[in-house]
Amino acid sequence: MTHRTKTINLNINKVEKCFIDYLNLSKVLIEDTLFAKSTKEDKDSTLKAMITNFVENLVTRQEAFVRLQAQLNDPNCQIKSELMAKLLTFELLERQIFGLGLSSKSTNYKINQAMYEVETAIVISNILDKGRRVDGRKTDEIRPITTQVGVLPEVHGSSLFNRGETQVLNVLTLGTLDDALQLDGIEDIYVTSKRYIHHYNFPSYSVGETGRYSGTGRREIGHGALAEKALMPVLPTEEEFPYTMRLVSECLGSNGSTSMASTCGSSMSLMHAGVPIKAAVAGIAMGAALDEASGRFAVLTDIQGMEDHHAHMDFKVTGTSQGVTAIQLDNKVGGLTVEVLSQALNDAKKGRIFILGKMAESINKSNPEIASSAPKVKIILVPQSKIREVIGSGGAVINGLQTEFGVQVSLENETGKTVIYGTNSAMVEACYAKIASMIHEFKIGETITGPVVRIEKFGAFFRIDNSDKDAMVHISELGNGKRLETVEEVLKLGDRISCTIMEINDRGQFKLKFNGKM
Structure with missing residues (x-):
């Protein structure tokens, strides 16, 4: 509910003239000796009638009910404040108020209560009788x-x-x-x-x-x-x-x-x-x-x-x-x-x-990307069998990931749900890929790739892409059916190769088929 005082587009002279006209009309009532002997309820009712006549007089004369709300922001024309001031300052009306038996402490309350009842009656009657709201809208009309x-x-x-x-x-x-x-x-x-x-x-x-x-x-x-x-x-x-x-x-x-x-x-x-x-x-x-x-x-x-x-x-x-x-x-x-x-x-x-x-007209669906300044988030589910591997001894592995990629990694031990947060989208993706490779379960028939990192007499070791794990391809697989004396006849350090997993033993070691250099 707004607390702004209702306003009307009237200048001060017109308000005062209207008020003086009203005082002249009510002079007979003020001087009536029967009024002084009336009950408290009659006096309250009379005060309400006085205010009702005054408000309705203003509204009728100026035909300004529709403009009542249109002038909400005009601090120079606050009709309720003007009426309140005149009710309390005009000597003639002051005598009338105290003649009603109102104490000075209760005067403001009585006037406010009467004003509220009058305003409510006018608002409701205009809606029901004339289909007119305080700002001129129809009953089903929405503001701009x-x-x-x-x-x-x-x-x-x-x-x-x-x-x-x-x-x-x-x-x-x-x-x-x-x-x-x-x-x-x-x-x-x-x-x-x-x-x-x-x-x-x-x-x-x-x-x-x-x-x-x-x-x-x-x-x-x-x-x-x-x-x-x-x-x-x-x-x-x-x-x-x-x-x-x-x-x-x-x-x-x-x-x-x-x-x-x-x-x-x-x-x-x-x-x-x-x-x-x-x-x-x-x-x-x-x-x-x-x-x-x-x-x-x-x-x-x-x-x-x-x-x-x-x-x-x-x-x-x-x-x-x-x-x-x-x-x-x-x-x-x-x-x-x-x-x-x-x-x-x-x-x-x-x-x-x-x-x-x-x-x-401004936006009809969600933007496809979040704001560039918002944190980036990725979620990955770590199997229970891999949680210890991702956390590491004393949290060494997970802390290392946070330091390496500048991200925050949160892992729930009960569910394995791992959430990666960061401000740099590329680093979040890189950390996600690293964890994904750590928990990846290799399968027979899967193709793996990576650079050669070590050469021995019996074969070549290469680092599986997106993983910390090394795999070894035997020298017998490198010659494409021909017997090789050394691995170096086919490979050197740094060469990228592709292999297919043919077998996986109980220790998780692979038997690989060499597909060739990349």
Whole structure:
């Protein structure tokens, strides 16, 4: 909900003239001796009637109800502030207020309460009777939307989502699986870590206010949780995308539905960063104006702050073009009919499809590659029989790999899952190939290649490519049927050769067939 004061495009002279006209009309009431003897309830009702007449007089005279929200950013025309000031400063009206039996401490509260009730009545009646919302939109009309991705070039993913006066900047950071948020659970059945985290910030400047930022509040936690749940169903699995994802939504401007703007922008940031999500997700806030006496209702699409404040429902719906991913329903009437909710869901789907189309104008699918500044990750599964070989005595082998390639290697002893992280893609690939060769199980009939590293009287040793293992081809295999006196008749150090594995003994040694030099 926005906290901005409702405004109207009136100059001060017109406001004062209207107010003085009203005072003249109410003078008879002020001087009526019966008024002083009325009950407290009658006095409160009279004050509300006074304010109602004043507000309706302004709205009617200026025909400015449609412009009420259009002038939200005009600090010179804050009608509620003007009315409050005049109610408290005009001598004649002060006498009337204290004649109502209001103490000085309760005056502001009474006026604010009366103003709220009057505003609510006007907002609801205009929607139900005239089909007119405070900013002139139709009940199913969405505010203007603009979208942009890549607004922050150095981060892993970013987007800017604007809907009316609501603006949210979304920033995505990719990390390793070791960066996942660790959670304390009572039992093992509970989730102990989160690899997708959504943080939502609502600074005071987003509603034109100043003040100290006191940390995370209930609003930030709730809105962040809703946006997080909205995107969970479309995220890739850990095997498909072995990264931790942290999204931060910064509200730069607010006039309602910032949580839904956060959902839309976060979906775009994920795609911009190259996260292979299943589909784009959009969110929209639905409202309702109800008349319980007559049963009339109107469902509102994309409610703004004033409608959130005065209407009777705030129904947030997120989803893809195929279905809903999350909902959150608040209402002020204790319960809603199936008819209201059914229409709200149907209208929300239409609005969601429209918003997804606007998002697609900036980005319609995930980028094929992650950002160059993001960490590179490769995963390889090490068989249980090879784990000791990869780790080495006292971790010598795995530490050597990290030093040699400048990467981080994390190996789970229970599963053999090995994750390689690094900032240099080539080094990550090289380390992956090295580990793959270390755990490779050679098979009969497989062709192996490599350079000759040692020559003996009985044969030549060569280093198998992408491996620390040497193999020996016997001198009897080198002559192609002819008897050789020395290996050097065919090979010298450094020659690259190709051989086929014919047999593997119990000690893992090969009997090779020489295919020739490469």
